[in-house]
Structures are given as structure tokens and as C-alpha cells.
Amino acid sequence: xxxxxxxxxxxxxxxxxxxxxxxxxxxxxxxxxxxxxxxxxxxxxxxxxxxxxxxxxxxxxxxxxxxxxxxxxxxxxxxxxxxxxxxxxxxxxxxxxxxxxxxxxxxxxxxxxxxxxxxxxxxxxxxxxxxxxxxxxxxxxxxxxxxxxxxxxxxxxxxxxxxxxxxxxxxxxxxxxxxxxxxxxxxxxxxxxxxxxxxxxxxxxxxxxxxxxxxxxxx
Numbered sequence: 001x002x003x004x005x006x007x008x009x010x011x012x013x014x015x016x017x018x019x020x021x022x023x024x025x026x027x028x029x030x031x032x033x034x035x036x037x038x039x040x041x042x043x044x045x046x047x048x049x050x051x052x053x054x055x056x057x058x059x060x061x062x063x064x065x066x067x068x069x070x071x072x073x074x075x076x077x078x079x080x081x082x083x084x085x086x087x088x089x090x091x092x093x094x095x096x097x098x099x100x101x102x103x104x105x106x107x108x109x110x111x112x113x114x115x116x117x118x119x120x121x122x123x124x125x126x127x128x129x130x131x132x133x134x135x136x137x138x139x140x141x142x143x144x145x146x147x148x149x150x151x152x153x154x155x156x157x158x159x160x161x162x163x164x165x166x167x168x169x170x171x172x173x174x175x176x177x178x179x180x181x182x183x184x185x186x187x188x189x190x191x192x193x194x195x196x197x198x199x200x201x202x203x204x205x206x207x208x209x210x211x212x213x214x215x216x217x218x219x
Contacts, residue, residue, distance in 0.1 A: 015164070018164045029105065062074075080109075083106070083107050088103055095173065100171075110156050
């Protein structure tokens with residue numbers, strides 16, 4: 001599929017002009033993120049938690065401790081909602097009412113599937129690791145059998161998803177523009193990495209590997 005297939009849950013009800021319908025836009029928002037927020041009903045109450053994730057094709061993978069209540073609820077078939085948001089700028093308007101944000105946001109609805117196949121579990125954990133810390137799967141020690149036994153992996157299909165994007169200046173009322181005297185515009189925002197901070201138990205002289213050092217901005 002090259003386009004998103006809207007459903008009643010994934011169809012925007014407000015500012016539909018900000019919707020993106022190309023599946024590539026969904027991939028772009030997900031692939032650029034570091035953390036998602038997963039909403040799930042636990043004992044009848046909604047819970048929204050930040051967690052790491054990774055994408056392989058049209059599947060979003062999540063993981064956590066086998067003892068986590070939210071993960072057990074999701075694995076049991078509870079409806080879930082995963083959201084990834086990038087804040088790109090604060091929009092300053094001439095009126096408080098028209099202040100806003102420039103953003104890119106993806107929302108995925110569905111039921112998560114427990115991953116039990118060993119090969120798929122390894123691929124999922126690699127994707128999650130590489131999403132957060134590219135290069136680490138081949139550099140760090142792989143999970144042991146004991147660690148894998150303590151880790152649950154969930155798969156969430158990307159069939160039911162929406163993407164919403166806002167860009168550009170504020171949408172001020174004509175009267176406020178004509179009145180003048182108040183600044184309006186956008187304060188851009190981006191995420192950067194500072195130089196790596198070595199672990200205190202690291203042996204002397206061991207420099208950060210390229211996949212770590214190259215992500216940071218100059219000191």
C-alpha cells in the first residue's frame with residue numbers, strides 16, 4: 001500500500017487540511033522518532049506510557065518486561081493507540097488564541113500481537129535498538145537467553161494510522177494584523193545530541209565508537 005486507508009478511528013475530524021495520506025509520510029514520522037506513547041486500557045482505566053519502538057515494514061514493534069501490567073494487557077488483546085510526535089516550532093501569534101505549534105504526528109490504532117517466533121523477536125529487538133541507538137546491535141553484546149525470557153515483544157500493524165502535520169506562520173485575524181504593534185512568527189525547535197559522557201567504570205583511553213560520537217554536535 002502506498003496510501004493510508006482511513007477508518008472511523010483514524011480519520012481526522014478537525015483541520016483535515018493537515019492530514020497526510022501517503023504511507024511514506026507515516027514511515028518518515030515514525031523513523032525520525034526516538035520514543036512513542038502507548039495508550040492502553042489496564043483494569044478499565046486508560047494508561048499512556050512512553051516507550052521505545054522500532055519499525056520493520058508495516059509493523060511497529062514495542063517491548064518491555066514480561067511483568068509489566070500495560071504490556072500484559074496489550075498482549076491479551078486490549079485495543080491500543082501508539083503516538084509519535086515531533087515538535088518543530090512554537091508559533092507566536094498576535095493573539096493568544098492563535099498561538100500554536102508546528103509539528104509532525106503519527107497515530108496508530110489496533111490490537112497488538114505477542115511475538116513468539118524467535119526469528120521475529122530478534123528482528124524486532126534489533127529494530128527497537130537501532131531506532132534508539134543506531135549501530136548498537138552490532139557493537140554491544142546481544143541479549144542472552146535469560147534476558148530474552150524476561151522480555152516481551154509486541155507487534156502492532158500499521159494498517160490503521162493517521163498522520164497530521166502543521167507548518168508555517170500563525171493564522172492571525174485580519175484585524176490583529178492591521179492593528180500592528182505585536183510580533184508574530186515561529187521559533188523553530190530541533191533535537192540535538194550533546195557530546196557523549198563516558199561511563200565512570202569505562203577503562204581509560206576507550207573512545208566513543210563512531211556510531212555514538214558522530215551523532216553528537218561539536219563541543
